[in-house]
Amino acid sequence: MSAWTERAVTVLDAIEQAGRTRELRALRVLDGRTALRNGRVVLLCASNNYLGLAQHPRVRAAAQEALETHGLGSTGSRMTTGHSALHEELEIALAKHRGTEAALLFNTGYMANLAVMTTFVREGDVIFSDELNHASLIDGCRMSRARVVIYRHGDANDLEEKLRATPVSGLRIIVTDGVFSMDGNLAPLADLVRLKRAWDTLLIVDDAHATGVLGPRGEGTAAHFGLAAHEIDLHVGTLSKALGSEGGYVAGAQTLIAWLRQAARPFMFSTALSPLVIAGAHAALQIATDEGERRARVHSRARELRMALQARGFAASQGITPIIPVHIGDTGAALALSAHLDQMGIFAPAIRPPSVPVGTSRIRLTVTADHTCEDVETVANAFASFASR
Numbered sequence: 001m002s003a004w005t006e007r008a009v010t011v012l013d014a015i016e017q018a019g020r021t022r023e024l025r026a027l028r029v030l031d032g033r034t035a036l037r038n039g040r041v042v043l044l045c046a047s048n049n050y051l052g053l054a055q056h057p058r059v060r061a062a063a064q065e066a067l068e069t070h071g072l073g074s075t076g077s078r079m080t081t082g083h084s085a086l087h088e089e090l091e092i093a094l095a096k097h098r099g100t101e102a103a104l105l106f107n108t109g110y111m112a113n114l115a116v117m118t119t120f121v122r123e124g125d126v127i128f129s130d131e132l133n134h135a136s137l138i139d140g141c142r143m144s145r146a147r148v149v150i151y152r153h154g155d156a157n158d159l160e161e162k163l164r165a166t167p168v169s170g171l172r173i174i175v176t177d178g179v180f181s182m183d184g185n186l187a188p189l190a191d192l193v194r195l196k197r198a199w200d201t202l203l204i205v206d207d208a209h210a211t212g213v214l215g216p217r218g219e220g221t222a223a224h225f226g227l228a229a230h231e232i233d234l235h236v237g238t239l240s241k242a243l244g245s246e247g248g249y250v251a252g253a254q255t256l257i258a259w260l261r262q263a264a265r266p267f268m269f270s271t272a273l274s275p276l277v278i279a280g281a282h283a284a285l286q287i288a289t290d291e292g293e294r295r296a297r298v299h300s301r302a303r304e305l306r307m308a309l310q311a312r313g314f315a316a317s318q319g320i321t322p323i324i325p326v327h328i329g330d331t332g333a334a335l336a337l338s339a340h341l342d343q344m345g346i347f348a349p350a351i352r353p354p355s356v357p358v359g360t361s362r363i364r365l366t367v368t369a370d371h372t373c374e375d376v377e378t379v380a381n382a383f384a385s386f387a388s389r
């Protein structure tokens with residue numbers, strides 16, 4: 001066995017021993033509520049397709065048209081041959097939707113976060129980061145070469161103490177998820193804006209799960225709290241969740257976006273998003289903005305499912321987002337519950353370390369605008385049947 005094979009086997013064994021081996025399960029997603037799995041239709045309760053737009057006829061048609069007119073790939077980085085009018089139009093539309101001066105597309109939300117953390121931040125700066133921030137922000141912090149100070153989850157008092165206690169030779173940055181991906185709760189944005197002003201920090205909000213979902217027209221977490229868009233320096237968003245497509249973006253003031261365009265390595269050194277993905281996302285953005293009833297539906301379903309689970313004795317989190325974690329704690333128990341749901345025709349994987357802290361394994365349920373009231377009952381009853389088995 002070569003030294004490299006030996007190392008690979010050792011690592012894989014360790015993952016196995018720790019019970020962290022992941023198995024990929026192939027699905028064909030049919031809409032916001034169902035998918036085909038092993039030839040049978042299952043109720044999908046884990047996707048981020050919150051508005052059901054990934055399969056919307058107008059989204060498909062826009063993507064198909066772009067495929068016909070532009071072909072499949074973008075053929076190069078935005079700096080070379082990959083830039084098109086479609087990219088530019090979507091950036092203008094995203095900035096308008098967010099209420100910012102400008103926006104810039106990235107190939108994924110993950111890359112958008114890496115770009116923000118590595119472009120603006122320098123050695124000598126200090127990043128103040130919520131302890132439950134998304135992995136892409138954590139990786140961006142690591143790559144930034146700045147000192148990182150972690151504050152307690154959602155705790156503005158702890159952040160304030162840490163701002164006060166931390167000497168800084170360069171500049172300060174506060175970074176947080178707007179909606180936390182595994183818990184579905186919101187950052188205390190009004191407090192963070194107050195601290196940002198008091199300490200003259202850059203405030204970065206990753207709004208991946210709020211785009212299209214929160215705010216009167218799906219503008220995101222700031223709009224939900226009635227905060228003006230410019231109070232947040234950089235809004236990171238994704239096209240891959242409520243907008244049903246792929247890609248990420250950063251929205252903010254012209255100067256900051258111009259800096260990203262000139263210097264962000266994930267922007268410069270990667271092939272631009274496919275025109276069909278861009279056209280689909282643009283159509284989805286229009287629907288998400290205009291069709292408030294989709295947003296109203298997803299919020300109703302979320303409320304109903306929280307209540308139905310709580311009524312059956314499950315620790316479904318409080319909150320207002322379509323992300324509803326049911327906390328189990330032990331990984332084995334969470335996996336057993338997920339397997340039970342699978343048997344009942346419900347797809348809802350267990351979320352376990354390293355995606356969440358040790359001892360906090362859970363079923364992360366999500367609802368979409370396509371789910372029905374009957375679906376909510378089906379899911380809640382499946383949980384109840386696990387408890388009484």
Ligand code: PMP
Pocket residue numbers: 108109110111113134136177179180181206208209238239240246247248
């Ligand atoms: N930020 C958060 C909070 C996320 O949940 C995700 C996706 N899981 C991302 C960023 C990355 O977005 P994308 O999937 O578009 O790379």
